[in-house]
Amino acid sequence: MSLFEKLVLPFGTKPASGWVKWYHKGVPDVEGKEREGARKVAETNRHCKICTVLSGDYFPSINIPKYPQHPYCDCKLFSIVKPNLQAFAKCALQKFEGYIFKSDKSKGKTVLFESWGYTIEDSEYLKSEFERQAKQKYLSGEYSLQFLDEHGQRLTIVIELKTKNKNVKIKTGWMVHPLGVITCATPYSGEIK
Ligand SMILES: [Zn+2]
Known part of the structure; x- marks a missing residue:
């Protein structure tokens, strides 16, 4: 985890303001073979394709995809500390x-x-x-x-x-x-x- 992912929000909650990073365990944030490979592994372990593709994405907390996506969702949201936010x-x-x-x-x-x-x-x-x-x-x-x-x-x-x-x-x-x-x-x- 890098410096700016300071806080894991309690499951199923999102902050009223600021930015979040979507996170699914084991999926690297950088696109390419490594990420796609990790997503395949997650899928064979019956993790949802939609959750793994969202992993690493940033959203302003006022407008994020449905969270959690489904029952037994493994995703977490991290707060992004503002000085580190880049788009x-x-x-x-x-x-x-x-x-x-x-x-x-x-x-x-x-x-x-x-x-x-x-x-x-x-x-x-x-x-x-x-x-x-x-x-x-x-x-x-x-x-x-x-x-x-x-x-x-x-x-x-x-x-x-x-x-x-x-x-x-x-x-x-x-x-x-x-x-x-x-x-x-x-x-x-x-x-x-
Ligand atoms: Zn999920």
Whole structure:
């Protein structure tokens, strides 16, 4: 356990404020082979896939997945001491260059973004703006929890974009990873009017 995981909260309780780290015994926080191997071992010991994929994920305590997930859940929540809290929102440039503005893949979305005054040249700007706003909203708990399965917890985050004559609010989809990382999976899933 590292320094910031100071306090294990009594089972089934969550703090009224602050941040928590989800923890399932034996699952390393860093993604990759070691983590996946540990998850397989846990599964063969009849531990729940959903609980093990959440292990290591950070959530602001005002907006966490259902806890405990199920009867006989082995998960624990640790409080994260604030100076050690870090969050990272990552959105691949490809989400714009290779998807939104790739009209053979998503003609409707290209047309929409272009109607707002954005072109493929703005991909870098959009990437950094998505990352900036998503990080801020993740930190403040301003997201809605979406589908949770053995691949992870998905979030919907609303991003605001300046357009020629108004601001638009769009829904974007993110996946939660261990140690405060979220990645953009869906750069556009609808506009909020
Ligand atoms: Zn559990």
